[in-house]
Amino acid sequence: MKRKKVAVLGSTGSIGRQTLDVISAFRDDFEVIGLAAGNNIQLLTEQIKEFQPRFISVKDAFLAQELKALLKNPSVEIFWNDIGLEFISSCSCDIVVNGLVGSVGLKPTISALSHGKRVAFANKETLVIAGGLIQDLIKKHKGEIIPLDSEHAAIHQCINGISKDKVRKVILTASGGPFRTWTADEIKNATKEQALKHPTWVMGPKITIDSATLMNKGLEIIEAMHLFDFSCNLINVFIHPQSIMHSAVEFIDGNIIAQLGATDMKLPIQYSLFYPEKRQLPFNLFCDLLSVQKLEFEKPDYKKFPCLKLAYEVAEKGESYPVVLNASNEIAVDLFLKGKISFGDIEKIISKSLDAHSPTEPKSLEEILSIDSEVRKKTIEVFDTSAI
Ligand SMILES: NC(=O)c1ccc[n+]([C@@H]2O[C@H](COP(=O)([O-])OP(=O)(O)OC[C@H]3O[C@@H](n4cnc5c(N)ncnc54)[C@H](OP(=O)(O)O)[C@@H]3O)[C@@H](O)[C@H]2O)c1
Structure with a gap:
């Protein structure tokens, strides 16, 4: 069987590293053809040795020179900045994993979709700022986005082809972050160390802070609107501290379909790489509901988390x-x-x-x-x- 060629953008980050863990477990199915990172050329060097890609991109020309020196006679082609990211996204790959953080992910997403690629997509900021443009590109060039964010991968599985006019409500779950039980005044003065201590997920610094303000959930509302063509008043945020139910969809006939699973990004990463195929999970990450025992749900408190309210207002405007x-x-x-x-x-x-x-x-x-x-x-x- 021909291996699928994968380009991983943001390979040194939390999503990128876990994507490479999944690919390592499925070496017969995937070949890494491109890797793109920002500053962490030490880790990138190790990844290049292990996965032997053809194309590399780093943040700037200076880092590209440094990487060349580190690799000694590299057989890889090294690019840099936006141009490098765009090249890697449009190279001869079948799947582009976008694990970049922030709006730097926009241009490579456009580049991948303009070449009709499948994008396994974590970089929510891109859909927030340019959702309309991205949807137009998907229609025009027949590319596709398979959500890799756990909540959106959950919604994707719950909907599973059912038409959107049958959806009554979407339940987007949030752990509530480290300040769920704090008062609004305590939260205002939280330190960086406290904000970076997420109770259930281990992620990069930006999304961890976004999870503490609940802006992450706000960005995800807008991401879901573009991914599934929902209006924002369909999307309800529920605080769910156990982070086991990753989201749910209520249909017009009263049935609610939810997706549950371990709190580990390798699951939605594997889902997005293989979709629509289902493969045996190669990690010991099966979720034992008996040990979870209870699933709780709460309404978010806008006084404690004003960023979520701002995001709802923006989604509507x-x-x-x-x-x-x-x-x-x-x-x-x-x-x-x-x-x-x-x-x-x-x-x-x-x-x-x-x-x-x-x-x-x-x-x-x-x-x-x-x-x-x-x-x-x-x-x-x-x-x-x-x-x-
Ligand atoms: N982490 C999670 O569990 C998770 C879950 C759901 C969704 N997401 C979403 O996935 C995205 C990535 O999150 P993350 O937690 O993986 O972030 P992260 O750990 O901070 O990783 C970000 C990656 O982007 C690279 N990067 C940053 N600026 C760059 C630039 N100018 N040029 C090239 N590369 C650049 C970084 O490279 P260097 O490190 O080499 O500088 C790193 O590889 C975010 O949109 C986040 O919201 C993450």
């Missing part, structure tokens, strides 16, 4: 607001991770950016990128003038 939400959130999370603002300031910065925005209806990639860079510039100015 549409236009260019999702671009503003995403860009200002990326800047605010970065400032928090660098110790420059408090946890409570994240929401204040995003609110200010949204309030200051005059919406438009961006139709092209250029318009989206122009709004994105303008918002980033203005958000940093707000921080620099201490006007938060």
Whole structure:
């Protein structure tokens, strides 16, 4: 049987590393043809030795030189920046795994879909800022996105081809993050160490902070709207601290179909790589419901998690607001991770950016990128003038 050629974008990150773990367990099914990373060329060097891809991309030309020196007489072709990411996404591969974090994932997604590829997709920020554009590309070039985010992989399995007019309600679950039981005032002053301690998932730093503010769930609402063509009032967020039910769909006949499984991203990664085939799980990750014992559900508290409310409002308003939400959130999370603002300031910065925005209806990639860079510039100015 011919092995499927896979390109992994963000191979040094949490999703990228786990994707390579899954591929390692299925060497007869997959061949790694391209790897793309940002700064971590030490780990990338090890991955190149192990998987022997043909194409590599790193963040910039300086890192490309450093990598070349580390590899000594490399037989791989090394590229860098957006051009490298776009090349790897359109190379002779069958599947592109997009495990990049933030809007840097947009151009390679466009490149992969413009070449009619299957994209196993984790990079939610791309769908938040350019969902309409991405859907148009899928229709035009017959590419496809298979969700890899656990909640969206769950919804994909629950819907399983049933037409969307039969859907009454979508239940998007959230663990509630590390501050579920804290008061609103305690949360505002949470430290970076406290915010990075997620109770159920081990993930990269940006999504871990987004999970603590519940912005992650807000971004996922918009992601689900684009992936499944749902309106936002169909999507309900339930806090589910056990993180065993990854999401559910209620249909018009009153039946609710839910997807349950272990809290481990290797499951949705395997699902997206093999879809629609089902394969024996090669890891000891079967979920023992008897040991879980109870599944709890709560309504989210907007006073504690104002970022979720902001995201709902943005999902409803549409236009260019999702671009503003995403860009200002990326800047605010970065400032928090660098110790420059408090946890409570994240929401204040995003609110200010949204309030200051005059919406438009961006139709092209250029318009989206122009709004994105303008918002980033203005958000940093707000921080620099201490006007938060
Ligand atoms: N982690 C999870 O369990 C999980 C679950 C569901 C969805 N997601 C989504 O998956 C995406 C990735 O999350 P993650 O947790 O895996 O993030 P992460 O651990 O921070 O990894 C991000 C990856 O992107 C690379 N990268 C960052 N900036 C880059 C740039 N300018 N050029 C090239 N590469 C760049 C990083 O490279 P270096 O490290 O080499 O700099 C790294 O390989 C996010 O959109 C997240 O919301 C993640």
